[in-house]
Amino acid sequence: MLNKKVKSIVLAAGKGTRMKSELPKVLHSIFNKPLLGYILDAVNKTDYVDENFVIVGHEAEKVENFVNANYSNAKCILQMPQLGTGDAVNKAVPYLKNFDGYVIVLNGDIPLITAETIKNFIEFHDNNHADLTVMSAIFENPKTYGRIIRDKNNKFMAIIEEKDALPEQKAVKEINVGIYCINWKTVSDAFASLKSDNAQGEYYLTDIVKWAVNQNLNVQSYIIDNNEEVYGINSKVQLAQAAKLLNQKTLIHLMEEGVIIVDPSSTFISPETTIGTDTLILPNVYITGKNTIGKNCKIGPFAHIRDGAVIGNNVRIGNYVEIKKSVIKDNTNVSHLSYIGDSELGAHVNIGAGTITANYDPISKVKSKTIIKDGANTGSNSVLIAPVTINEKASIAAGSVITKDIEAYSLAVTRPPLRIISDWVKRKIEQLSGGIK
Numbered sequence: 001m002l003n004k005k006v007k008s009i010v011l012a013a014g015k016g017t018r019m020k021s022e023l024p025k026v027l028h029s030i031f032n033k034p035l036l037g038y039i040l041d042a043v044n045k046t047d048y049v050d051e052n053f054v055i056v057g058h059e060a061e062k063v064e065n066f067v068n069a070n071y072s073n074a075k076c077i078l079q080m081p082q083l084g085t086g087d088a089v090n091k092a093v094p095y096l097k098n099f100d101g102y103v104i105v106l107n108g109d110i111p112l113i114t115a116e117t118i119k120n121f122i123e124f125h126d127n128n129h130a131d132l133t134v135m136s137a138i139f140e141n142p143k144t145y146g147r148i149i150r151d152k153n154n155k156f157m158a159i160i161e162e163k164d165a166l167p168e169q170k171a172v173k174e175i176n177v178g179i180y181c182i183n184w185k186t187v188s189d190a191f192a193s194l195k196s197d198n199a200q201g202e203y204y205l206t207d208i209v210k211w212a213v214n215q216n217l218n219v220q221s222y223i224i225d226n227n228e229e230v231y232g233i234n235s236k237v238q239l240a241q242a243a244k245l246l247n248q249k250t251l252i253h254l255m256e257e258g259v260i261i262v263d264p265s266s267t268f269i270s271p272e273t274t275i276g277t278d279t280l281i282l283p284n285v286y287i288t289g290k291n292t293i294g295k296n297c298k299i300g301p302f303a304h305i306r307d308g309a310v311i312g313n314n315v316r317i318g319n320y321v322e323i324k325k326s327v328i329k330d331n332t333n334v335s336h337l338s339y340i341g342d343s344e345l346g347a348h349v350n351i352g353a354g355t356i357t358a359n360y361d362p363i364s365k366v367k368s369k370t371i372i373k374d375g376a377n378t379g380s381n382s383v384l385i386a387p388v389t390i391n392e393k394a395s396i397a398a399g400s401v402i403t404k405d406i407e408a409y410s411l412a413v414t415r416p417p418l419r420i421i422s423d424w425v426k427r428k429i430e431q432l433s434g435g436i437k
C-alpha cells in the first residue's frame with residue numbers, strides 16, 4: 001500500500017519533427033499498437049494509477065480519438081501552441097487543483113518501459129517520502145538526453161539539456177529518462193514559475209529540479225539498470241530499433257516458456273500473444289495484436305496472424321495463411337494459402353488450400369461471421385460468403401462458392417458440370433497444319 005493516491009500525466013502534444021511524418025510521433029506503431037498505447041498500458045498495469053491525463057496538441061484530434069476509443073480512465077488536455085514539456089504539464093494544473101497525491105509524468109515516446117519498473121519507481125518515491133523523483137539511467141552515449149547534474153557531495157541539483165550543457169556537463173553519463181514522480185502538493189507551484197530563457201526557448205519540465213532544490217525539498221534520482229526499457233523514440237530509425245528490441249525480448253520469453261522458434265531473426269511476435277509449450281514457429285511468421293495459441297501447434301512458414309486469434313492445441317496454420325479475429329479449436333488444419341477472418345472453426349476441421357472466408361462487404365462496410373463446425377471440411381479454392389454456417393461434418397467441394405448455411409453431413413457443390421470434348425486438341429492441330437500446307 002502506498003501512502004498516497006497516484007495519477008499520471010502523459011506528454012503527447014509534440015510533433016516529433018525528427019520523425020519526418022504527418023502522423024504525430026506518439027501514434028507511430030510497433031506491432032500495430034501506437035507508442036502512446038504502450039505507455040498507457042504500462043501505467044494502467046501498475047494498478048496504482050486511477051486516472052491518466054494525456055496532453056495533446058499536434059494533430060490533437062487523431063491522438064484524442066485513439067485515447068478515447070481505448071482508455072476510459074484517460075482524459076485529454078489540449079496544449080496549443082506547444083511551448084515545451086514544462087508548459088505541457090502546466091496545462092494539467094487546473095485539473096489537479098487540491099489533489100494531495102503523487103503525479104507521475106511520462107514522455108509519450110518511451111514505449112518499452114514496463115509496468116514493473118514504473119511500480120518500483122513509485123514505491124521508491126513513496127518509501128523515501130520524496131517530493132520529486134526523477135528516473136535516470138547511465139548511458140555510454142548520452143547524446144541528446146538531459147544530464148543529471150550533481151554537486152561535489154553527489155547531491156542531485158539539476159537537469160541540463162544537451163543544447164544548454166557546458167563541456168564538463170556533456171561528459172556526464174547519467175541521463176534523464178523522461179519519467180518523473182511528483183508529490184503534487186509541494187511541487188505543483190513550480191510549473192507557473194518556469195522560464196524559457198534557454199537554448200531552445202522552451203519551458204522545460206526538467207527545470208522543476210532546480211526549483212525543488214531551491215525550496216529545500218526532498219529530490220531523488222532513481223537509477224534504473226535496464227537501459228533498453230527507457231529507449232526514447234525520436235526518429236524512424238529509433239522506431240525500428242525499439243521494435244526489434246521488443247521482439248527479441250518477446251521471443252526469448254516465449255522460448256523460455258517452451259515455444260520452439262526455428263529462426264528468431266525472421267520471426268515477429270507481438271508481446272500480447274501467448275503461446276503454449278512445444279508449439280513450433282517456422283520462419284517468416286508475423287503475429288501482431290492480442291492472440292492466444294495453444295500447445296503443440298505448427299505455425300508457418302510465412303503465416304500472418306493479425307489480431308484476436310484464439311487457437312487451441314494441435315492446430316496447423318501453414319504457408320501463406322492469414323488469420324484475423326477467429327477462434328480455431330483443437331486438431332484443426334488451415335494448411336496453405338487461406339484467409340480465415342471473423343470466423344469460428346470447430347475441432348478436427350480441415351480447410352483446403354485457398355479457402356477464403358469472404359467476411360467483408362465493401363459497400364455496406366459490414367463484416368460478417370463464418371462458422372465451421374466440428375469435423376467439417378472445405379475443398380481447395382472454396383469461397384464462403386459470410387454470414388454463413390457450415391455444420392458438423394459437412395463437406396464443401398473444391399471450387400465452390402457458398403452463400404447459404406450447409407446442413408450437417410451433406411456435400412455442397414457449386415460447379416458447372418465438367419464437359420470432356422474428346423479429340424478436340426487433335427482436331428485443332430490437324431486444322432492448323434492443313435491450313436499451312
Ligand code: UD1
Binds near residue numbers: 057086178232
Ligand atoms: C526530454 C527531456 C530530456 C530527456 C528526454 C528523454 C525536457 C526539456 N527534456 O527531451 O531531459 O532526456 O526527454 O527522452 O523535458 N511534448 C509535449 N509538449 C511540448 C513538447 C513536448 O507534450 O510542448 C511531449 C512530446 O510529445 C514527447 C515528450 O513531451 O512525448 C518529450 O518531448 P521531446 O521533444 O521528445 O523531448 P526531448 O528533447 O527528447
Ligand code: CA
Binds near residue numbers: 107109232233234
Ligand atoms: Ca524525446
